[in-house]
Amino acid sequence: MSTAAIEGDEVRTPPALEGRRSGRRSALRGLVPLAGATLVAAAGALVAVGCFLGLYLRPTSDDWCAAWKARDLGVLGITSDFYLTQNGRVANAFLSGVVYGDGLVGAKVLPTVIAVSFTVGLVLLGRHFVVFLGGRPRLLVLTACALVVQALLYFAGTRSYQVLLWAPATISHTVPSVIGLWAFLLAVRTVRDPRPGTRRAGFAAAFLTGVALGTLSEPFALVSGLLAAGVGLLCLPRFGLAPHWRPFTWCLMWCAGLLCGLAVLYSSPGARWRRAQQPDKESLLSVGELRGTYQGWLHMWDAVTGQWAYLGAAAVGVLLGLACGLRGRPAAGRREQRRAVPRRVLVAALLLPVPVVVLGSFAVALGLRSGYGPSGWTYARTWTSFLVPMELALCGYGALLGAWGGRWLTARRTSDGVLVAGAAAAGCLALASVAVLVPDVRQLTTATVARSVAWDAQDSRIRAEAARGATDVGYRPMHIGALAEPFFTGAYERDWVAACVAKWYGVERIHRG
Numbered sequence: 001m002s003t004a005a006i007e008g009d010e011v012r013t014p015p016a017l018e019g020r021r022s023g024r025r026s027a028l029r030g031l032v033p034l035a036g037a038t039l040v041a042a043a044g045a046l047v048a049v050g051c052f053l054g055l056y057l058r059p060t061s062d063d064w065c066a067a068w069k070a071r072d073l074g075v076l077g078i079t080s081d082f083y084l085t086q087n088g089r090v091a092n093a094f095l096s097g098v099v100y101g102d103g104l105v106g107a108k109v110l111p112t113v114i115a116v117s118f119t120v121g122l123v124l125l126g127r128h129f130v131v132f133l134g135g136r137p138r139l140l141v142l143t144a145c146a147l148v149v150q151a152l153l154y155f156a157g158t159r160s161y162q163v164l165l166w167a168p169a170t171i172s173h174t175v176p177s178v179i180g181l182w183a184f185l186l187a188v189r190t191v192r193d194p195r196p197g198t199r200r201a202g203f204a205a206a207f208l209t210g211v212a213l214g215t216l217s218e219p220f221a222l223v224s225g226l227l228a229a230g231v232g233l234l235c236l237p238r239f240g241l242a243p244h245w246r247p248f249t250w251c252l253m254w255c256a257g258l259l260c261g262l263a264v265l266y267s268s269p270g271a272r273w274r275r276a277q278q279p280d281k282e283s284l285l286s287v288g289e290l291r292g293t294y295q296g297w298l299h300m301w302d303a304v305t306g307q308w309a310y311l312g313a314a315a316v317g318v319l320l321g322l323a324c325g326l327r328g329r330p331a332a333g334r335r336e337q338r339r340a341v342p343r344r345v346l347v348a349a350l351l352l353p354v355p356v357v358v359l360g361s362f363a364v365a366l367g368l369r370s371g372y373g374p375s376g377w378t379y380a381r382t383w384t385s386f387l388v389p390m391e392l393a394l395c396g397y398g399a400l401l402g403a404w405g406g407r408w409l410t411a412r413r414t415s416d417g418v419l420v421a422g423a424a425a426a427g428c429l430a431l432a433s434v435a436v437l438v439p440d441v442r443q444l445t446t447a448t449v450a451r452s453v454a455w456d457a458q459d460s461r462i463r464a465e466a467a468r469g470a471t472d473v474g475y476r477p478m479h480i481g482a483l484a485e486p487f488f489t490g491a492y493e494r495d496w497v498a499a500c501v502a503k504w505y506g507v508e509r510i511h512r513g
Helices: 015-056 062-086 090-099 105-132 139-155 160-165 167-192 196-214 218-234 246-267 269-276 287-305 308-325 332-339 343-351 353-372 380-410 415-435 438-467 496-505
Strands: 005-007 010-012 472-475 509-512
Touching: 015 105, 015 139, 015 160, 015 308, 015 415, 015 438, 062 090, 062 167, 062 269, 062 496, 090 105, 090 167, 090 246, 105 139, 105 160, 105 167, 105 308, 105 380, 139 160, 139 308, 139 380, 139 415, 139 438, 160 167, 160 380, 160 438, 167 196, 167 218, 167 246, 167 380, 196 218, 196 246, 218 246, 218 343, 218 353, 218 380, 246 269, 287 353, 287 380, 308 380, 308 415, 343 353, 353 380, 380 415, 438 472, 438 496, 472 496, 496 509
Parallel strands: 472 509
Antiparallel strands: 005 010
């Protein structure tokens, strides 16, 4: 006789087998929250260290110029200076004036502001995604995803100090991603709201935000423009992915705002002056320049793919998907709605992040080569513009895999053990990807704190000398984060860092001390 007890036409699982399956399911229900809590503690600790290091930030490189201009010229003065004489990034200058308006206080708290706003935004984004998958949002796992993605973004790259702690870079390349995330959440709210007035306000906000971002960060404008264009085309009502024109309209307003912002930047006197300082060279679209851009792009991706820790984003996504699968299958109405979308359109929507990341990263490499020459690809702080969508895509694909795999295996009698093993493996990989960052965070902590102590001592000495009427003071360079310090060039007349340091301390010049 078979192991199943048969009564009429119904096949029942033996009590012993049912008990084992129930035990494995209970183990899975306990394992996923446990893995989430562990990752929250581990990744949260790294992010918290990064925020805490903000207290030990001291000026270097562009900090010196932004600090004295914000102090002496004010917010509107530094904005005008950027537009007329620097680069045309008026939104960038405005934020710099706000951050440095009270000395170094803004720069010290900026990492915490970024981390908190990013975490909340990612949790809300994950909540929408989980609902789309038909699951019940679990705050613990969503928070784990948000913190793991951030830990990888801040510390897995080659320029951790610049990505999170150095205000000029975070304003230009990290803050735009935070703004873009919240703009996406606004887009979701806009297209779902039934009130015409609210929708019109949302479309106007999309345009104005796009204009601001176009004058804040060119790399982010390029990547987000590609993403919005792709989403807008897929959301045309004829394709069945969206039932109305609202998503397309929002994306259109976003792209229009970005184009207007980039036009303001490109046509500004400051941008024209900056282009005039560059030597004559071939067109960016020439064969030689495109070949050089392609080589730089390959170098960028060689550095990114060489860091296996980024796989932690996919691993924590698998945990998120498994947590969705614990709630069973999505409602019938949602399944019918998905079936109404043509398969080709659905596949295109799922694969959209791939061309966006690939083409966006190439656009970033092209822009860097235009602004900084053949070595422009080494400015890794700009990679944030495509690393954020890359990590979110990895996390999303992992969640889809976890949700699909969990539901597929649930229909099989021996699946629960596989689910438990899969959850354990995903949790271990995500934890390992966080743990491998610890040595770099420790080194960053040591360098930042040690520099702050030495900098404070030197600052006190220079201020005392300036108070006694000295016009030429000694300064010892204190390098950190691969950033420029005074005397980086042999000709003092071309040493813009030294000139800004002298302005900050109110002296005529500085010499190597």
